[in-house]
Amino acid sequence: MKNEKIKFRDRVKDISAGLGDSLKESSLWGSIFRPGSPFRKGYSDSPRNRSYVVMNNVLYHLHPVKVKRHAVRLSYTLCLGGLSFFTFIVLTITGIWLMFYFRPTEMAYVDIQSLQTSIAFGSLVRNMHRWAAHIMVIVVFLHMSRVFYHGAYKAPREFNWVIGVILLLLTLLLSFTGYLLPWDQLAIWAVTVGGNMASYTPVIGAQVKFALFAGLEATEATLLRFYVLHVLFLPFIIVIFMAIHFWRVRKDGGISGPL
Amino acid sequence: MVDIPEHLLIKTAEARAKALGISVEQALAEMKGEAEPTTISKEPEVIDVKPIEVKEAPAPAAAVKADIPAEVDFAPETRVTQRLLTVVKAKPIQKPTSEPVDKVNTWPHLMLPEFISLMAMTAFLIFISAILQAPLLEEANPNITPNPAKAPWYFLGLQELLSYWDPQIAGVMIPLIIGVAAFMAIPYIDRNKDNKPSKRKYAIMLWTFFLAGAGTLSLIGILFRGPGWNWTYPWIDGVWFDDLLDWVHFE
Numbered sequence: 001m002k003n004e005k006i007k008f009r010d011r012v013k014d015i016s017a018g019l020g021d022s023l024k025e026s027s028l029w030g031s032i033f034r035p036g037s038p039f040r041k042g043y044s045d046s047p048r049n050r051s052y053v054v055m056n057n058v059l060y061h062l063h064p065v066k067v068k069r070h071a072v073r074l075s076y077t078l079c080l081g082g083l084s085f086f087t088f089i090v091l092t093i094t095g096i097w098l099m100f101y102f103r104p105t106e107m108a109y110v111d112i113q114s115l116q117t118s119i120a121f122g123s124l125v126r127n128m129h130r131w132a133a134h135i136m137v138i139v140v141f142l143h144m145s146r147v148f149y150h151g152a153y154k155a156p157r158e159f160n161w162v163i164g165v166i167l168l169l170l171t172l173l174l175s176f177t178g179y180l181l182p183w184d185q186l187a188i189w190a191v192t193v194g195g196n197m198a199s200y201t202p203v204i205g206a207q208v209k210f211a212l213f214a215g216l217e218a219t220e221a222t223l224l225r226f227y228v229l230h231v232l233f234l235p236f237i238i239v240i241f242m243a244i245h246f247w248r249v250r251k252d253g254g255i256s257g258p259l
Numbered sequence: 260m261v262d263i264p265e266h267l268l269i270k271t272a273e274a275r276a277k278a279l280g281i282s283v284e285q286a287l288a289e290m291k292g293e294a295e296p297t298t299i300s301k302e303p304e305v306i307d308v309k310p311i312e313v314k315e316a317p318a319p320a321a322a323v324k325a326d327i328p329a330e331v332d333f334a335p336e337t338r339v340t341q342r343l344l345t346v347v348k349a350k351p352i353q354k355p356t357s358e359p360v361d362k363v364n365t366w367p368h369l370m371l372p373e374f375i376s377l378m379a380m381t382a383f384l385i386f387i388s389a390i391l392q393a394p395l396l397e398e399a400n401p402n403i404t405p406n407p408a409k410a411p412w413y414f415l416g417l418q419e420l421l422s423y424w425d426p427q428i429a430g431v432m433i434p435l436i437i438g439v440a441a442f443m444a445i446p447y448i449d450r451n452k453d454n455k456p457s458k459r460k461y462a463i464m465l466w467t468f469f470l471a472g473a474g475t476l477s478l479i480g481i482l483f484r485g486p487g488w489n490w491t492y493p494w495i496d497g498v499w500f501d502d503l504l505d506w507v508h509f510e
Binding site for chain 2: 047050051053054060063064065066067068069070071072074079082083086087090109112113116123124126127128130131132134135137145148149150151152153154155157158159161162165166168169172175176179182183184185186187188189190192193194196197198200201202205217218219256257259
């Protein structure tokens, strides 16, 4: 056990050891990597540098410099929150790529067909986008269950749970609006069934369905509406709520527990 | 000389008078240099320190001892005088307000597992995307209704409920009231502060029932419902679930 720890430390000591010294000594290299970066020349594994790695990096400093010991055990969180975020990143990247080849018009179906048959990696990227969307719904739901079973919604984290429920709803809406975009029989009828459920809303049912479908039934106007919601409006909203969610995790004293 | 404010002088004189057992006026006069300062003839407390007894050196050391001049007194009979200044009570000056937390550095202890898990997720995603083709049926046609027409899989539990209950209840009231309002209200309803599983059996039971119910309904909707939303067996009649078009081949 003790021996393994030393090995682990050695491994993170200098992750850029294989690079040439002349490259690492250049002023260009030094200007890119801020002090404390493991890629910088002369990085040594010290508590101070371990703090700098997190603090001096715009992406990493989403994390605090130190976390509770029990929180880094994979069996506690199963990394579900992180993986929810990560699938969202994958969906954003593959989604932007797919937007180059897709028109939300009567050409939508033809575009998907040509994406699968005549565009390099088109089929793979489309598959990744679709399966990652399903995985995101599952992972977000599992994350919610994990949080419930740990009682992690209790004070002072009550409101972050509420934001989490909003994030789950936004995830479902993102998935649902994306469902229509291939414009095949599966898409249009699944969305029709979903829209019909919404039309049972008391009092304003007809109006809700009309607003959702941009008409009385799923047409190309619905396709455009769902497209704008899917690629712009809902991602915009979900990113705002994710920012609040992550910020609250830290402000509420980090991850809950230990049990 | 610095002019000391009168009220401070009086305050100091009072303290001095109290300490020496003299009148305040006297103390004030002493401080201004108008009277001879009172001295206390209190003998300092004397602590006897016993001289350390030095045992006779054993025989082998005698040779070494021979080099040292005999006059050197190893244990001088001295009387050490010490004064007791103060007694420090054995309690901390600062009172900790929160329990110390066992913490580790985020880099590498959290970021490395995170990096590994997202790499594993990427590998898994590329793998299933390479072997499983996302479904693409015929072009959308509002005039041809498939039978059955199924919602996306995460709504199939609700669609299953729709076949039992009034659509206003199953399609709107349950998702809105249970799915949204009740979920959001959970932390405000559950006022039990304990997060040990053994202390919150009721909450855990409720959530597990919810999972089991939602899972069962969804599975029925996904696998056991065919044309006309009639009950079918996937191993006899096949599966009507186009999301898994290239995935499941029961027929």
